[in-house]
Amino acid sequence: MPIVTLNTYLLIAGALFVCGVVCMASKRNAIGVLMGVELVLNGANLNFVAFARYTKLALDGQVMSLFVIVLAAAEAAIALAIALNFYNNHLTIDVDRADDLQG
Amino acid sequence: MDATQLGTTLGTLLKLAWLLPLAGFTVEIFGGFWGSRKSKAAAYLAVACIAGAFILSASALLLWGTTTGWSALESHETAHGESHGDAHHDDAHHDDAHPAAVHDEAHPAPAQAAAADKPHYPKSFSGTIYLLAEFQVAERFPALRFAIDYYVDSLTLTMFTMVTFIATCIHLFAIGYMSDELTDHHEDHEVHTSHGHFVRPGRFYRFFAFLSLFCFSMLGLVLAGNVFMVFIFWELVGVCSYFLIGFYVERKSASNAANKAFIMNRVGDFGFLIGLMILLTYFGTFQFASRVEDGVARPGLFDLLRDEHGALKISANGDTVFLNAETAPIDAAGTRETKTIPYYLLLTAGLGIFAGCIGKSAQFPLQTWLPDAMEGPTPVSALVHSATMVAAGVYLAGRFYPMFVPDVLLVIAYVGCITLFLAATIAIVATDIKKVLAYSTISQLGYMMLGIGVGGWSAGLFHLITHAFFKSLMFLASGSVIYGCHHVQEMPLMGGLRKKMPITAYTMLVGVIAIAGLAIPHTPIAFSGFYSKDAIVATAMTYAQLNRTHFLLFLMPLFGAGITAFYMFRLWFYTFAGQPRDHHVYEHAHESPRVMTVPLLVLSLLAAFCAWGGESGFLFKMLSYSEPTGVAEGVVDQFSGLNLPSHHQIHANHTQAGYYALLAAVLGAFTAYLFYGKRAFDPADVKRQLSGLHEFLAQKWWFDELYEVMFRRPAHIVARFCAAFDRVVFDGLLHWLARFAVQIAKWDRTFDEQIVDGFVNRLGQVTYSTGRAFSYLQTGSLRQYVTFIVVGVVGIWLLVQFFSM
Numbered sequence: 001m002p003i004v005t006l007n008t009y010l011l012i013a014g015a016l017f018v019c020g021v022v023c024m025a026s027k028r029n030a031i032g033v034l035m036g037v038e039l040v041l042n043g044a045n046l047n048f049v050a051f052a053r054y055t056k057l058a059l060d061g062q063v064m065s066l067f068v069i070v071l072a073a074a075e076a077a078i079a080l081a082i083a084l085n086f087y088n089n090h091l092t093i094d095v096d097r098a099d100d101l102q103g
Numbered sequence: 104m105d106a107t108q109l110g111t112t113l114g115t116l117l118k119l120a121w122l123l124p125l126a127g128f129t130v131e132i133f134g135g136f137w138g139s140r141k142s143k144a145a146a147y148l149a150v151a152c153i154a155g156a157f158i159l160s161a162s163a164l165l166l167w168g169t170t171t172g173w174s175a176l177e178s179h180e181t182a183h184g185e186s187h188g189d190a191h192h193d194d195a196h197h198d199d200a201h202p203a204a205v206h207d208e209a210h211p212a213p214a215q216a217a218a219a220d221k222p223h224y225p226k227s228f229s230g231t232i233y234l235l236a237e238f239q240v241a242e243r244f245p246a247l248r249f250a251i252d253y254y255v256d257s258l259t260l261t262m263f264t265m266v267t268f269i270a271t272c273i274h275l276f277a278i279g280y281m282s283d284e285l286t287d288h289h290e291d292h293e294v295h296t297s298h299g300h301f302v303r304p305g306r307f308y309r310f311f312a313f314l315s316l317f318c319f320s321m322l323g324l325v326l327a328g329n330v331f332m333v334f335i336f337w338e339l340v341g342v343c344s345y346f347l348i349g350f351y352v353e354r355k356s357a358s359n360a361a362n363k364a365f366i367m368n369r370v371g372d373f374g375f376l377i378g379l380m381i382l383l384t385y386f387g388t389f390q391f392a393s394r395v396e397d398g399v400a401r402p403g404l405f406d407l408l409r410d411e412h413g414a415l416k417i418s419a420n421g422d423t424v425f426l427n428a429e430t431a432p433i434d435a436a437g438t439r440e441t442k443t444i445p446y447y448l449l450l451t452a453g454l455g456i457f458a459g460c461i462g463k464s465a466q467f468p469l470q471t472w473l474p475d476a477m478e479g480p481t482p483v484s485a486l487v488h489s490a491t492m493v494a495a496g497v498y499l500a501g502r503f504y505p506m507f508v509p510d511v512l513l514v515i516a517y518v519g520c521i522t523l524f525l526a527a528t529i530a531i532v533a534t535d536i537k538k539v540l541a542y543s544t545i546s547q548l549g550y551m552m553l554g555i556g557v558g559g560w561s562a563g564l565f566h567l568i569t570h571a572f573f574k575s576l577m578f579l580a581s582g583s584v585i586y587g588c589h590h591v592q593e594m595p596l597m598g599g600l601r602k603k604m605p606i607t608a609y610t611m612l613v614g615v616i617a618i619a620g621l622a623i624p625h626t627p628i629a630f631s632g633f634y635s636k637d638a639i640v641a642t643a644m645t646y647a648q649l650n651r652t653h654f655l656l657f658l659m660p661l662f663g664a665g666i667t668a669f670y671m672f673r674l675w676f677y678t679f680a681g682q683p684r685d686h687h688v689y690e691h692a693h694e695s696p697r698v699m700t701v702p703l704l705v706l707s708l709l710a711a712f713c714a715w716g717g718e719s720g721f722l723f724k725m726l727s728y729s730e731p732t733g734v735a736e737g738v739v740d741q742f743s744g745l746n747l748p749s750h751h752q753i754h755a756n757h758t759q760a761g762y763y764a765l766l767a768a769v770l771g772a773f774t775a776y777l778f779y780g781k782r783a784f785d786p787a788d789v790k791r792q793l794s795g796l797h798e799f800l801a802q803k804w805w806f807d808e809l810y811e812v813m814f815r816r817p818a819h820i821v822a823r824f825c826a827a828f829d830r831v832v833f834d835g836l837l838h839w840l841a842r843f844a845v846q847i848a849k850w851d852r853t854f855d856e857q858i859v860d861g862f863v864n865r866l867g868q869v870t871y872s873t874g875r876a877f878s879y880l881q882t883g884s885l886r887q888y889v890t891f892i893v894v895g896v897v898g899i900w901l902l903v904q905f906f907s908m
Contacts, residue, residue, distance in 0.1 A: 025889040033885065099883025 009050035017043030030083045030093040034076060041072045109170050110228030113163050114253045117263055118232055120159035121322040127152030128315040135308025140287050143278065145308035149315045150274045156322065157267035164260045171224045226729065227256035229328045229392040229403075247387060248401075252328025254391050258564065258729040261722070262325045262498060265568050268709075269490040269575045270318050272702035274311070276579050277482035279699035280586055281310050292590070294353045301353050310350060314486065317343035321491040325498065329389040330382065330404070330456075333499060334375060337459065341368045344492050347483040348476045360475035367472040371462020378455025382506075385444040385452075386426070391502070402427070405505040405731070407442075408449075413733015415508065421742040422446045446508070446742075453511035456503055457518075464496025464548045467522040471806050473545055477537040481582030484537060488544050489574035494567055497551045501564045504555065505731045509738065509745040513653070516556025516646075520659045523549030525804060527666040531673070532800040535592050536581045539674045543618065544574055546667060550639050553660055558747030559642030560734045561727035565714070566635035568722060573617040573632060573710035579703055580611035583695040584678060588688050594677040596688050601679035604694040608679040610707040615675045617710045619668035620768045624761075631714035633765070636664060638718065641760035645748035648756070664764045668771030676779035718757075 002008075020039030027033050045065040052061025087093050131145040138144065232251040239246050283289065284305035294301035320339035327333040342365070349361030382389065382404065392403040407426045410416065416425040426442040460466070465473035473493065477484055487493070500507075500515065507515070523546045530542035547570045554563030585592055587604050601608035613630070620636040622629030640660050647657035683689035694700070714722050737749030777783045790797050802808065 021889065021893050025886050025893065028886070095885040098885065102881055102883025 006050055006054040009046060009054075013043045013046035013050065015043075016040075016046060019043075028094050028096050030079075030086065030095050030098075033095055034079050034083070037079070038072060038076070041068055044068060106224050106228075109167070109224065110230060110255070113167055113228055113255045113260075114230050114232070116159050116163040116166070117253060117255060117259070117322075117326055120156040120163070120263060120267060121319065121326050123152045123156045123159070124149075124315040124319040124322065128312050128319060131308055131312035131315060135312060138308065140305045140307065141285050143285065143307070145311045146274070146278045146281075149311040150271065150278070152315055153267060153270045153274050153318055156318070157264070157271050160260070160263035160267045163255075164264050167255075167257070167260055227254060227392055229254045229390075229394060231328075231396075247383070248329075248390070249331060250329065251332055252390060253326050254328035255326075256729040257725045258501070259325055261568060261725050263322065265571055266318070266321055266325065266490055266494075269571055269706070270314075270486060272706050273482050273486045273490075273575060273579065274314060276485070276582065276699050276702040277310065277314065277480075279696050280482050280582055281307055281480060284310065291351065291353060293351070303353070306350070310347075310480065313343055313346045313350075314482075317347065317486065317491065321495065324495050328391055330379065330391070330503070331389040333502075334372075334379060334459075337375070337463065337495065337499075338372070340492050340495055341365060341372075341463070344476070344483075344487045347487060348479040350479050350483065354478065356475075357478040360472075360478040364472040364476050367469045368462040371459045371469055374455040374458025374461075376455075378452040378459070381448050381452035381455065385442070385448065409505050409732065411732070413505070413731060413736075414738075417446065417742060418443075424449055449506075450508055450510055453503075453507045454514060456506070457500060457511060457515055460496035460500045460552075461518060462496070463499075464493045464552065465522075465545050466496070466518050466548065466552055467525055468806075470522060470526060470545050471803070471810065474533075474538050474541040474803070477535070477541050481537065481578060481585055484541070485575045485578035485582065488541065489578055490571035493544060493548055494571060497548060497555070497563065497567045500552065500555050501560060501567075504560055504734070509740040509743045509747065512556045512558065512747070513743070513745055514556070516553050516643075516653070516656050519549045519552030519554070519556055520656050521549070522546070523553060523663045524659050524666075525549075527663050527670065529800055529803050530670040531666065532797055533670075534594050536584060536594050536597075536674065536678060537578075537592055539594075539670060540574070540577055540581055543667065543671065544570075546663060547574065547618070550636065550660060550663070553656065554639035554642060557643050557646035557656055558734065558737070559639055559753070560730050561723060562635065562638035562642050564726050565638055565723050568726070569617070569631035569635040569710075569714050572706060572713050573614045573630075576703065576706040576710045577611060577614035577618070579699070579706065580607050580614060583607040583699050583703065584611075586695050586699065587692045589691055591685075591688050594674065596685040597678045597683075598681045598685075599679070599683040599689060600692055603689070603692040606694060606700045606703060608675075610700075610703040611679065612675055613707040613711050615671045619671050619772055620664060620764060621668070621772065622765060624765065627716070629717070630711050633761075633768075634714040634717040634720070634723070636660075637757070637761045637764050638723070640664065640764045641753050641757045642748060644756045644760045644763075645753045646746075649746040649748055649752070650744075661763055661767050665767035665771035668768040669775045672772045672775035673779050676775060680780055681782070 017040055020036045020041075020043055023036030023039060024033050025036075027036060045068050048057075048061040048065040048068070050061075051057045052059065052065075055061075083093050086098060090097060127149050131148055134148075135145045230253055231248075232253055235249040235251065237246045237248050284307040286305045288302050289305040291301045291303065317340070320336050320343050324333055324336035324340060327336060345361045345365045348364050349358050351357040352361075379389070386404055386407055388401065388404060388407070390401060390403045391405060393406040394401045394403070408415065408424070410427055416427070417423070418425065422445060423443045424446055426444065462469045473488060476488060479487065526542045526545035526549060530539050530546065533539045533542055547566065551563045551566045551570070554560075554566060583604065584597070584600065584607060587600075587607065588597065591597070617630040617632040620630070620633040622633040640657075643657045643660050647654045714720060717723065734747075735750045737752060738745075738747040740746065778786050778789075799805070
């Protein structure tokens, strides 16, 4: 049974993070992009928790991750509201169509 | 009434008489401008003002006479007596008749025995009407005062009455003469434009306004109590004559004549100003008479220069004149400082003041303006050129007599002598009726100057008054002729007019006889000109006897008397006698309306009789009462070697001189009758035989041409040179400077536009284009942004890694 070390966590967190970023960059569906964001946040959370377990960071890391979860919830609520509104106006949630603010 | 009260009352009366025409002028000039051009209101107002002034002056004269008990006449009665041969002149008595000039009311002369029971009245009254300014010029003088002063003596009173009376007559006459101006469309037949004759609104009101202003100026000049005020009014008289001579301003000849009169007068006034400056520097006062004001003695010019006997105090070598020590202010140390003036400066001051008189009285060599001044309407000629403006010069010469040293008097005499001969000869050949009168005026003014110059103070001023009457009469009569002949002035076109205009003709004849000086010997029947000319000739004769080298001063006036009679009778015969020469003119000629003939009749009475009684008559005595102290006794001047005759010496020659003058006049008149009345000789023959002389005289001795060559041409050359210099050098410099400035400005503009603006614009452009370029990065695509972030983070990480290695 391989020993689970900090690096293992960091690798998994990094994989999660990269998956999230790729999801954000490739998905045209706004919901998909949101899901990418969640993946990125959770990758970061995993890092906090891992550092809390393996370093002197202790509870501070866990508290930080709790904050991030709360933040992610709030962000998801606002983002979904934006997505709904966008849908109301454009009858789509394709982010490539949301280019009204381009230079 | 004591002396102070009398002086104040006289001053007030004359002040009112003086200011009335000014009030008239103000109302007329404004009222006329806004009022109707057809209204005669301005004329009535002007007449009312001047008539009011006459009443005030006459009442002042009467008041003075009754208050002083006509002392002027009485004292002279005893001094000279009726008979000329009174050899028993009591010298002491003689002095009494001419008491020292007591201007200073605080120091009356010792009471005369005859007048012991009466209050003593000084010869002259003076005071200040309005003090303009006071300056402390120098420590040695009391403060210099610029004030409107009055100086009233019997000469002032006579002049006031004469001027206002004649002016009233002329104003009345002018109502008729100027009546063609009473229209909105006056056609000037002598001005041609491309649309026929020039048409303008009538200027009736303006004429009367200027007449009023003119009277005001002349009266101010006569009333003046200091020589500075004289100068101011002198100039006012000049400017009024300028307005009136140039009344028909659209006529080139009239505006030229006005300019000529004005400029020639300026030449004389230049001398006047020099005289004033010398007086100011050495006397520190302009005032004529001494006065005590607020306890401060203010000695006048006359008392400063002359002592109580009218004599000058000259140093032993003759080059310094001591001013009268009596009048010098006492300084802090309690002594009187005696002031002096170099003799040559006193001479220069006298000549300078007289230069002013030369200009104003049209004496040689400034006589050429007066004939040209006939361009004005005839009433103006009558007023300006007989009684007022030209009289001003003689009046000032008389008023300033105490300031003239014998050399100056000699110059005055010679100037008068030359003038009277020169003008008389020109008058012989003149054919314009007004020009003859103009030259006769110059000639008669020459007589007056001559009279004053040879020591006949009263004689000169006597002639001034009598001349004023008969010359204004003749001018008005000629005006009546011109009016009746519809503005024909050339005598060769007239003739026989006495049947058409009898009143004009016979009043004119009175004037002619008066100026010619005809009389019946040994009877009191004599016209005014006889007495006054006789007085001058007698004085000149005595002067010539005392100073043998100056015999011309006697011969010329005698010869002149003959010429005067000749040309005046020539004028009368030419115009009124014989057969009509131009039937067109003759048939349309008519007698003037009553408003013009009545003044003629009144003036002809005065012209004939104003000098009634001659030297024992009222007028002469009025004048001689004001005679400066010391004139009556004569002067023997050891420096100039000139002797001025005393009254006593003159009287010895009186009868003889009278006969000579009368003989000359009768000869002249008879010759004129032969030539122009009886036509015994044809004047044209004489003219042909003496064509050179005739041409010389007809061209006025070539004076205009001489001045043209002497002054006008050089002035034009200098002016052209100056103009060219101005154009080439000054304008060139200025233009170059201007071009230089423009060039600099151009460079500056280029720098500003290219460099400064260019930099700022370029900066803005770059910023804008950069921003524009960056805006392409803002694609609006969310996925791209994420990619950028990732790439950016990775890029930064790589960089950090690279640099931290």
